[in-house]
Amino acid sequence: MKLPPLNTLRVFDAAARHQAFGKAAQELHVTHGAVSRQIKLLEQALGLTLFDRRNRAVYLTDAGHQLLDVTRAMFEQLHTGLAQLRRPATDAPLVLSCEPTIAMMWLIPRLPDFQRTHPGIQVHLYAAGGPVAFAAQGVDVALRRNDFEWDPALHAERVCDEWTGPVCRPGMPGGADAGDWFDAPALGSATRPRAWQQWAQASGRKAPRQTGPAYEHFYLSLQAAVAGLGVAIGSALMVQDALRDRRLAAPCGFVRDGSAYFLLSPRPCRDDPRAAAFLAWLRQQAANSLPEAAQAVEATGPVACATDQSVAS
Template sequence: MTWTDLPPLGTLVAFEATVRHRGVSKAAAELHLTHGAVSRQIQQLERTLGTTLFERRNRAMTPTPAATALAAAVTDALTLLSSAARRVRHAARQTPLVLSCEPTLLMRWLIPRLPALSQAAPGLDLHLSAAGGPVPFDRKGIDLAIRRNDFELPPGVHALWLFDELTGPICTPELARRITKPADLAEVSRLHTRTRPSAWDDWASGQSTAFPPASEQTFEHFYLSLQAAAAGLGVAIGSHAFVSDDLTTGRLAAPFGFQPDGSAYFLLTRTPDDPRITTLVAWLRDQAQELNQRQDRPPTARRPRTWNQT
């Protein structure tokens, strides 16, 4: 394909503006050119095409039928060019979206679902950051964050409820068959984590019967205690969100089910002015809804909550 028959682009731009404004003066003002410069561009276009494009009478310029048809085509072409240039410019300055997520939730819930995100939004460039606690949106360039509501929500941040935190003892299916009541936990090793040191006590406080101390082992992070439980080293307190997939596949079991601990996970954003954020928020809501449907709780117990609600 060659473009040797095309007139110079500058002449077409001046011509289109003149037809649209029905005169040279307004066209010149729009293009930030002098009246004479626009007139010369039109004259050059007429010489290139070998025809007169305007009827000139008493300083009035009336486009010929051929000029009107050409102007419509030029308008369409310039609109396409402008849109293409805008997309290229936007893509050139566009950086990946940054989503910050608590490490264990990122590892065990979000990352396994990213292939579905790639299919739902193939052009979305997402950078993941593992972190917990307050979100430094400005300092770290974070666009969105998934957090448990265990800190004060800063002003100007929107919190969208995803799911409640449900916790309970988890272990291998083989070990679960030996545990039929809380007192049986005295016969197995209890796995703790330094990041949630009160997890066992919090769960035990919701039981109607006390159970005696058992042998214990402490891990640095939540995900390490869950991995230890999957390896058969004992029983850990797990979040339903963290182990939902393993419960489905049978890799882990929850002998006493799960109970809410009073907290919840939220998606935190500033005012979304990026269509990519809108796309990602919608997808995350769908994934959270799927998790909520897996929870063995009546729908009335899964109502969305506000950040400060306990």
């Protein structure tokens, strides 16, 4: 037997489930007339009456009920099969695009823990910032701060808030241990040009009097602070290890700057077991890191100007 057009079966399935041509039209984003024409084509192709049309309402006939059982099973199987085809292979590496500074200073030192807890998932890291061309670059997920507008069609999973604060080398002349970090040069970066202004607004305090050099990248300004060239705005996540190792001190603790980190993906993370596992691990690591950053602040010296909303309060 020659099969009727697939589209007529799709329209019938919607009309039969709703028992109304109008609701089927809304679901399929077509007109009421288009639904009615497709049903007539199907009835002509099958030589059967599928709906009784009475008083501006439609009712399934016995043949219509039988066909609904067929279409329901058919479309459920089709959806299941397509979902399986689209699901990435669980043994394929998870390709992660990550902003360079957080990748170098926070993520990479913690990736061995992910490999220990998820030995079957390999993470391939691609350092980049800003918009992501997922298909063109072969990227599965991207870790980004929401300092730019991304495609609203992307799926965005919040990881954690961003906390920032001044950081400098312990014991440097005019540094944190001397209690007058405010006189040290304020280091800037081209990738976060408003970091000092945002911190000042969030903390209710003023930036240092002396303006220091602006570096091309956020990472370079933090390295300059480690070298004792001045005081930089640091992310609590990114400077956590430097605080613990006493390479940096955070004299004022950290405050939320209003931004946050998100894991972006073209499809929901729950549909990819690798991405779902990485997201859960990422959130746990971030949750662990922020309290550790607060403890590191206490260990590196006095919190001379901690505010009520700082991590170190």
